[in-house]
Amino acid sequence: MMDFIFIYLLSMLLFIKVGLADTFNNTAWPNISSQVEYGxxxxxxxxxxxxxxxxxLVGVDLQRVLFNQYLDDNSIMLYNFYNLMRQGVQSFVLEIEISENAWVVTNTSLLLLDVFSLISAFLQSTNTNLNANIMVLLLKVSQSVNMNPLHIGNSSALFLPSKSNNTNICFNSNCTSSTFQLETNNTDTSIFGDYSQTVPSNISISNLNITSLLDDSLGTFIYSPQDLETDRIKGYTWNGTGYPSSTGWPTLSTFLTRENKRILIADLSATSDYIPSDYIFNNSILHYDYGNMTLGCPNTIPQIKDVSRYSWRFLNSNFTPGDIKNYIDCGYSPIINNPFDLSNITNILPLLNSSLLWSWRFNQPSVNVPLKKHSLEAYNCAIFKYDPSNSSFYWMVDNCYEKKLGLCRFGNEQFTWLVTKSPHTYFDFDSYKGSQCPDNYEFSIPRTPLEQNALITTLKKNSFADIDIWIDLNSISVEDCWVTGGPYAACPYRKSMTRRHFARMLAPACACSFGILCIVFYLNLLRVPIHDNRINWRRKLVREANLKALNTEGVPS
Structure with missing residues (x-):
């Protein structure tokens, strides 16, 4: 079975990458620039x-943007969905329904299993230290599917459709047979109410079993409610303000590295238990707004802390390239529901370009800066540029040797910032030298839009004018590898070799070579004793030969 799944995923990925070139010339997606990739x-x-x-997590409502028409060949929709993932979209809303005894995407003939398999293929192809990242899938059962919960003892919930539908739906992984039939003989059927009925023998459970579909495609990548419970018990979870919490969530590092997970799936249906599965979170974990924000945009530190106490903040709305980043700065993950279709799907790119990089300026990070002669220059350090006159703020690359103020954060307080009073070069913010920050503060960087919002609030409160501030981000060790941890932080993806390390590596070999050379030179100068007295040795040999002849017995012939 697993071999079949692997072949299926591989063939689908190859089909997308190779076989669709001629078919989709009208919906050509551009390659991701190196600046966007590094950013x-x-x-x-x-x-x-x-x-x-x-x-x-910038997201897309697939029903509004892409999966909104019925096609005999769904390859073009899968192709565009794949490119949305490739561009950097990290959350998706997907509405599903039942058609011809299988789960499909609403108002299409696209099988849900095909969507799961394509996501799995994408996660497989990006499952490296360079490219792995989290994805969130929000499933929503179409209102046309009228399902009612049925609980039998301690078993997991089974869902039965309305009376008008003769198909019983099973989500539980315990349904292993190819067909399922309620056993009503000699059994009290009152617990089934009016929904007690027999599943037709031609219905395949595997097509309607959500857990089974996930097992066959995304199983090992999914972060489940049980995984969260285990992390909370082990103390791997934190709250929104950065403190350990038994009701919090794991960090991105724990999610990707310790747990080796890639995707979280939640149920967005109106009823919280529409899709009972061991892999799926119910909608109680989400703060999901539609149309307008209910939390408002925080503009004080207490308000920012209040917003951070809400988990998974999503806003499903119609955005413009000019306002989508504003919602991100307010702490929301935008779900784009602008009406696109297959004929104009690439028109979504301005929205993505305005939202995916919430930190860097357009065409940044870049190191293509002409060097000036007779000056120290290293355009490998990042600054936070703030201009209150036009309310602009962003990161950009600057010369590490220039003297600027530095950004410091108080301990583990995510939203408490301070700017140094005197300017220094980037290299002066080395942690071994005290990093130029006051006691209990450390050289740092805003890691989320909310943290950056807190920084802007602090700068406004202290009436800072147009200012450039060093932040803890550089590519000094390896070009285009942007890391935190001060000016001497190492790149985790490529090994760097400084002159000091190179000298240390060569020192033992050079010392050994020099010693061998000295020995050879000494032996060339030193003469062997037998060669130093050749005449004496020759006389001695002649004398010994004569004595041996005299001592020979007998008469010479």
Missing amino acids: LRSQRDIQKNITIDQLP
Whole structure:
């Protein structure tokens, strides 16, 4: 079975990458620029100690944007869905229904299993230290599917459709047979109410079993409610303000590295237990707004802390490239529901370009800066640029040797910031030198839009004018590898070799070579004793030969 799944996923991935070139010329997606790639990776890396429920996850409502028409060939929809994931979209809303005894995407002929399999193929292809990231899938059962919960003792919930439908639906992984039939003989059927009925023999449980579909596609990648419970018991969870909590969530580092997970699935249906599965969270974990924000946009530190106490803050709305980032700065993850279709799906790119990089300026990070002669220059350090005159703020690359103020954060307080009083070069903010920050403060960087919002609030409160501030982000050790931890932090993806390390590595070999060379030179100068007295040795040999002849017995012939 697993071999079949692997072949299926591989063939689908190859089909998307190779076989669709001629078919989809009208919906060509551009390649991701190196600046966007490095920028997205740097955002992910600085968020490694942020809990997953506080991450900014730009999303798409697939029913409004893409899966909104019935096609005989769904390859083009899968192709565009794959490219949305490739562009960096991290959360998706997917509405599903039952059609011809199988779960499908609402108002399409696209099988839910095909969607799961494509997501799995994408996660497999990006499951590396460079590219792995979290994804959130919000499933919503169509209102046309009228399902009613049925609980039998301690068993997991089974769902039965309305009377008008003759198909019983099983979500539980214990349903292993190819068909399922309620046993009513000699049994009190009052617990079934009016929904007690027999499943037709031609219905396949595997097509209607959500847990089985997830097992066959995304199983090992899914972060489940049981995984969360285990992390809470082990003390791996934190609250939104950065303190250990038995009701919190794991950090992104724990999620990706310790747990080796990639995707979290939640039920967005109106009824919290519409999709009972061991893999799926109910909608009680979400703060999901539709149309307008209910939390408002915080503009004071206490308000920012209040917003951070809400987990998984999503706003499903119609956005413009000019306002979508504002909602991200307010602490929301936008779910784009602008009406697109297959003919204009790439028109979503301006929205993605305005939202995916909430930190860097357009075309940043970049190191393509002309070097000036007779000056120290290293454009490998990041600054936070703030201009209150036009309310602009962003990160950009600057010369590490220039003297600027530095950004400091108080201990583990995510929203308490301070700017140094005197300017220094980036290299002066080395933790071994005290980092130029006051006691109990450390050189740092805003890791989320809410933290950056708190920084803006602090700068406004202290009436800062146009200012450039060093932040804890650089690519000094390896070009284009942006890391935190001060000017001497190492790149986790590529080994760097400084002159000092190179000298230490070569020192033992050079010392050994020099010793061998000295020995050879000494032996060349030193003469062997037998060669130093050749004449004496020759006389001695002649004398010994004559004595031996005299002592020979007999008469010579």
